[in-house]
Amino acid sequence: MAMSSDRTSTSGISPRSATMVRVEKIPSLTTGINKQTSPVINSGAAPPRPKAVSPTISHGKRANRSGKESNGGRIRIAVRLRARNAEELLNDADFGDYVELMPELRRLRLRKNSWDYETYQFDSILSETASQKRVYEATAKDVVESVLDGYNGMIVAYGQTGSGKTYTLGNLGEQDASERGIMVRALEDILTDISTDKDTVTVSYLQLYMESIRDLLVPESENITIAEDAKTGDISWPRATSAEVKDQKSVIELLQTGETNRFSVNKKLKTDASRSHAILLVTVRKSIQTKAERQQATLNENGSSMQILKGQNAATVRSSKLFIVDLAGSDRADKFGNEGIMLEEAKFVNLSLTALGKCVNAVAENSTHIPFKDSNLSRLLRDSFEASLIITIGPSPQHRAETTKAILFGQKIMKLENGTKLKEEFDYKSLSKKLATDLDKLIAENEKQEKMMTEAQEEMQRKVDEAQLLMMDAEKRLKLALQGMATEMDRLNEEHKATISKLEEECSQLENELKKSRETHDTIKELAIAEKEIQIRSERLRNQKDVKECIERYQHEVTEMTRKFESERLQKEKLQVRLQEIEDGMKKRDKLKSENQEQLSRLAKQMEKESRLREEAEKELVNWKSQVSLLAKEETVKSETEVELLKQELEEHRKQKEMLEKEMKILKQKMLHLSYDHDETRKFLDREPERPWSGKESPMSMNRSSHMRETINGQRATIAKLFEQVGLQKILSLLESDDVDVRIHAVKVVANLAAEEGNQEKIVQAGGLSSLLRLLQNSEDEIFRSVAAGAVANLAMNETNQELIMTQGGIELLARTANEAEDAQTLRMVAGAIANLCGNDKLQWRLSEGGGIRALLGMARTQHGDVLAQIARGIANFAKCESRAAAQGQRNGKSLLIKDGALPWIISNATTDSSQVRRHIELALCHLAQHEVNAKDFVDAGGLWELIRISRECSREDIRSLARRTLTSSPTFQAELRRVQRSP
Numbered sequence: 001m002a003m004s005s006d007r008t009s010t011s012g013i014s015p016r017s018a019t020m021v022r023v024e025k026i027p028s029l030t031t032g033i034n035k036q037t038s039p040v041i042n043s044g045a046a047p048p049r050p051k052a053v054s055p056t057i058s059h060g061k062r063a064n065r066s067g068k069e070s071n072g073g074r075i076r077i078a079v080r081l082r083a084r085n086a087e088e089l090l091n092d093a094d095f096g097d098y099v100e101l102m103p104e105l106r107r108l109r110l111r112k113n114s115w116d117y118e119t120y121q122f123d124s125i126l127s128e129t130a131s132q133k134r135v136y137e138a139t140a141k142d143v144v145e146s147v148l149d150g151y152n153g154m155i156v157a158y159g160q161t162g163s164g165k166t167y168t169l170g171n172l173g174e175q176d177a178s179e180r181g182i183m184v185r186a187l188e189d190i191l192t193d194i195s196t197d198k199d200t201v202t203v204s205y206l207q208l209y210m211e212s213i214r215d216l217l218v219p220e221s222e223n224i225t226i227a228e229d230a231k232t233g234d235i236s237w238p239r240a241t242s243a244e245v246k247d248q249k250s251v252i253e254l255l256q257t258g259e260t261n262r263f264s265v266n267k268k269l270k271t272d273a274s275r276s277h278a279i280l281l282v283t284v285r286k287s288i289q290t291k292a293e294r295q296q297a298t299l300n301e302n303g304s305s306m307q308i309l310k311g312q313n314a315a316t317v318r319s320s321k322l323f324i325v326d327l328a329g330s331d332r333a334d335k336f337g338n339e340g341i342m343l344e345e346a347k348f349v350n351l352s353l354t355a356l357g358k359c360v361n362a363v364a365e366n367s368t369h370i371p372f373k374d375s376n377l378s379r380l381l382r383d384s385f386e387a388s389l390i391i392t393i394g395p396s397p398q399h400r401a402e403t404t405k406a407i408l409f410g411q412k413i414m415k416l417e418n419g420t421k422l423k424e425e426f427d428y429k430s431l432s433k434k435l436a437t438d439l440d441k442l443i444a445e446n447e448k449q450e451k452m453m454t455e456a457q458e459e460m461q462r463k464v465d466e467a468q469l470l471m472m473d474a475e476k477r478l479k480l481a482l483q484g485m486a487t488e489m490d491r492l493n494e495e496h497k498a499t500i501s502k503l504e505e506e507c508s509q510l511e512n513e514l515k516k517s518r519e520t521h522d523t524i525k526e527l528a529i530a531e532k533e534i535q536i537r538s539e540r541l542r543n544q545k546d547v548k549e550c551i552e553r554y555q556h557e558v559t560e561m562t563r564k565f566e567s568e569r570l571q572k573e574k575l576q577v578r579l580q581e582i583e584d585g586m587k588k589r590d591k592l593k594s595e596n597q598e599q600l601s602r603l604a605k606q607m608e609k610e611s612r613l614r615e616e617a618e619k620e621l622v623n624w625k626s627q628v629s630l631l632a633k634e635e636t637v638k639s640e641t642e643v644e645l646l647k648q649e650l651e652e653h654r655k656q657k658e659m660l661e662k663e664m665k666i667l668k669q670k671m672l673h674l675s676y677d678h679d680e681t682r683k684f685l686d687r688e689p690e691r692p693w694s695g696k697e698s699p700m701s702m703n704r705s706s707h708m709r710e711t712i713n714g715q716r717a718t719i720a721k722l723f724e725q726v727g728l729q730k731i732l733s734l735l736e737s738d739d740v741d742v743r744i745h746a747v748k749v750v751a752n753l754a755a756e757e758g759n760q761e762k763i764v765q766a767g768g769l770s771s772l773l774r775l776l777q778n779s780e781d782e783i784f785r786s787v788a789a790g791a792v793a794n795l796a797m798n799e800t801n802q803e804l805i806m807t808q809g810g811i812e813l814l815a816r817t818a819n820e821a822e823d824a825q826t827l828r829m830v831a832g833a834i835a836n837l838c839g840n841d842k843l844q845w846r847l848s849e850g851g852g853i854r855a856l857l858g859m860a861r862t863q864h865g866d867v868l869a870q871i872a873r874g875i876a877n878f879a880k881c882e883s884r885a886a887a888q889g890q891r892n893g894k895s896l897l898i899k900d901g902a903l904p905w906i907i908s909n910a911t912t913d914s915s916q917v918r919r920h921i922e923l924a925l926c927h928l929a930q931h932e933v934n935a936k937d938f939v940d941a942g943g944l945w946e947l948i949r950i951s952r953e954c955s956r957e958d959i960r961s962l963a964r965r966t967l968t969s970s971p972t973f974q975a976e977l978r979r980v981q982r983s984p
């Protein structure tokens with residue numbers, strides 16, 4: 001896993017690479033975990049199976065396409081807690097008591113007993129509210145992306161039956177799309193990424209039951225075999241159906257078919273799905289461009305070499321596989337017999353899970369041999385490159401044993417040694433450092449935004465100024481143009497006037513001349529008449545002798561007249577030409593006049609256009625101005641809300657920081673207290689140096705340092721050995737010894753044995769409980785009482801023992817010790833024991849009558865944090881049992897807790913700073929409030945306001961909603977609320 005694509009490079013080895021598979025160790029591994037890097041060049045239609053590169057190496061980390069680094073040499077492991085179902089909600093399984101999730105720290109705490117727990121680290125912790133989308137993103141998205149990059153990948157769900165494996169992987173989300181599981185989401189992502197005309201996605205769906213593989217798409221075909229290519233080591237399953245999927249619809253149809261077939265096949269085999277593994281195999285074949293092809297493509301684009309390249313378009317196909325495995329229930333591996341499951345089946349489930357675990361460990365441990373051949377499941381999964389394991393756990397205390405098993409399985413794979421626990425200290429320092437850094441970042445971001453805002457405002461102002469300048473400029477230019485036009489008009493008018501007056505002058509001249517010529521015309525007419533008269537006279541004179549002279553005279557006169565006439569005619573002709581000219585001039589004047597008119601109308605039009613433009617410009621300016629003001633307004637509002645939001649966020653961070661500091665203070669106090677405990681134990685040890693089982697083993701495993709724990713583990717082994725050699729009876733008889741030293745060691749050994757669940761019944765059967773109670777009764781010594789009470793508390797974890805403790809008068813004894821003892825250690829043990837007894841439905845009356853509740857409350861006098869936590873736990877347990885009994889109709893009286901006077905203490909501690917105490921008290925309050933018989937006392941003591949506060953502020957959603965429901969359903973509470981509203 002986590003292999004670099006560069007097989008020879010060694011430069012990428014990070015300091016963490018000690019856990020990674022190294023190249024030198026691999027050669028003996030012929031079928032290693034393969035990364036398929038060499039694409040197959042194939043010009044035919046069917047792409048051949050790609051050749052897997054033989055055992056590959058992980059040098060450094062490989063970053064996938066999202067840029068995230070893969071987690072180097074091991075499986076990514078997530079734990080998902082199933083949401084509670086209706087029944088579990090009803091019983092309000094107080095899950096928090098035994099598993100605690102810390103998603104932000106990626107840690108999980110398993111409670112061993114009342115005061116001891118172990119913490120485990122994982123890659124992600126998904127709480128009951130985590131959505132399917134978040135689960136997909138946290139566990140599967142990276143694997144799917146690396147499959148799309150050409151590597152094989154697997155996603156496996158492990159957990160007990162009913163813990164949500166199939167929901168996580170296989171939910172089809174038909175009713176509610178947000179519930180789609182990993183299978184559907186993975187196929188959707190794959191289909192979105194590929195190109196549907198060039199690439200193919202095929203799916204096979206197999207079931208592995210008792211080492212035989214069946215095809216879930218064609219259920220008649222069983223005994224599918226796994227074939228292995230001797231050369232490449234590539235795995236295939238040639239007889240299984242592989243269906244091509246093209247779209248979301250075909251994916252859903254295919255998964256539905258598989259689901260239906262799985263059900264009917266198992267019905268026929270008289271088994272159920274939880275006893276077999278279901279494996280979805282997705283094969284993605286993607287055509288990719290090699291370097292040569294890219295060059296060809298570039299050439300093609302350039303238009304050259306078209307001829308040469310024709311027919312050479314080879315397809316390059318890269319193929320990768322994704323395995324999604326819904327494992328058989330982890331509980332099926334060992335619970336055979338009592339649930340009617342065949343021994344054979346359990347053996348095979350166990351075989352597959354063990355083989356799978358071994359392979360994973362071998363890969364993580366850098367082993368030269370990886371036992372892939374041990375089972376069909378591990379053979380199938382062996383060429384996975386990127387892998388993710390989702391451990392599903394159930395929320396009910398009934399799941400305790402299986403949950404612990406699953407968590408340890410996950411831890412083994414996380415490659416922490418089995419049983420290695422994290423040092424339990426909440427890393428407030430780094431958290432507060434982180435918060436401080438976040439705060440700084442936010443402040444810097446805020447500042448940056450403010451800066452950006454001022455810049456934007458300045459920029460806007462600049463633009464407004466610019467626009468105004470432009471407007472002014474435009475206005476000026478418009479004015480100038482108008483002025484120019486007016487002068488031009490004046491000039492044209494002047495010219496026009498001048499032309500007209502000139503023409504008029506010319507006209508009058510012509511008219512004069514015309515008049516003159518008309519006069520000349522009249523003279524010519526007179527001449528003609530005179531000529532005729534002359535002709536008549538000359539005719540008359542022809543016969544007259546003296547006429548001759550006259551004629552000559554007249555002839556002369558005529559010539560004279562003719563000459564005159566000729567000149568007159570010439571004059572007339574000239575005048576006619578002139579007239580013509582004048583007429584032409586008149587015409588020209590008319591033309592000029594019309595031209596002038598045209599020019600005038602053109603100018604008018606232009607003026608109109610200019611004024612329209614001006615109007616538009618004005619309008620635009622107004623528009624601009626309003627836009628600018630709008631924009632400015634918007635920007636201010638936006639930035640104001642942003643600043644407001646940032647401020648709120650800052651305030652919240654500050655509050656969180658304060659809260660953390662407060663908690664840190666409390667933790668520090670606790671640390672002080674613990675070190676006090678430690679010193680006490682140490683002193684005690686120093687008194688007893690010579691005995692092999694003595695001293696260092698604090699009876700209640702109070703010391704939490706890992707060094708001490710190791711010593712304790714070593715000594716537990718010694719004690720177990722001793723237990724075997726000496727025998728329980730003998731050890732118990734030492735409890736009655738006269739020798740104080742012997743007695744004290746004996747009681748410590750018994751207390752230690754009682755801490756192991758497996759011994760508790762044996763100790764009680766051998767009479768150990770009576771002896772311990774006797775010791776508690778008779779001993780004055782604080783150490784005796786403390787250790788004996790611790791042992792009784794351990795025994796009180798078991799339901800049968802709880803009843804025995806009661807019948808042997810244990811509660812009276814514990815109550816007496818509670819009232820007498822002063823030592824905080826002793827009180828803590830006694831409170832722990834009573835708290836355990838409070839969790840038993842059958843013991844309620846006897847606990848109250850025996851003074852258990854009052855004793856529990858009395859111990860609050862110490863004000864010691866751990867004692868208070870135990871008291872609160874006991875009260876919550878008691879309230880829970882009461883409320884369950886009332887819900888089932890087995891009880892109808894007022895709460896014994898109220899009768900025993902617990903309410904004032906509960907209410908006064910409901911807002912305590914200790915989150916542990918508060919959590920228990922809030923739960924107790926909710927339970928008490930559920931029953932009308934308690935309501936009046938509850939209201940009188942002020943519990944109603946606490947309930948309202950819980951319904952608003954409690955950190956647990958389920959308790960908040962329980963409180964809300966109780967508030968609305970109780971008539972007494974409703975009446976009280978109305979009364980308060982009415983009164984002024």
Ligand code: ADP
Nearest residue numbers: 082083159160161162163164165166167168274
């Ligand atoms: P498994 O496959 O491990 O046996 P299932 O997936 O069948 O368990 O879950 C058991 C029941 O719990 C189913 O009814 C399922 O719908 C429900 N369930 C499981 N996980 C969730 C969850 N996260 N949210 C809501 N219901 C769930």
Ligand code: MG
Nearest residue numbers: 165166273274
């Ligand atoms: Mg299932």
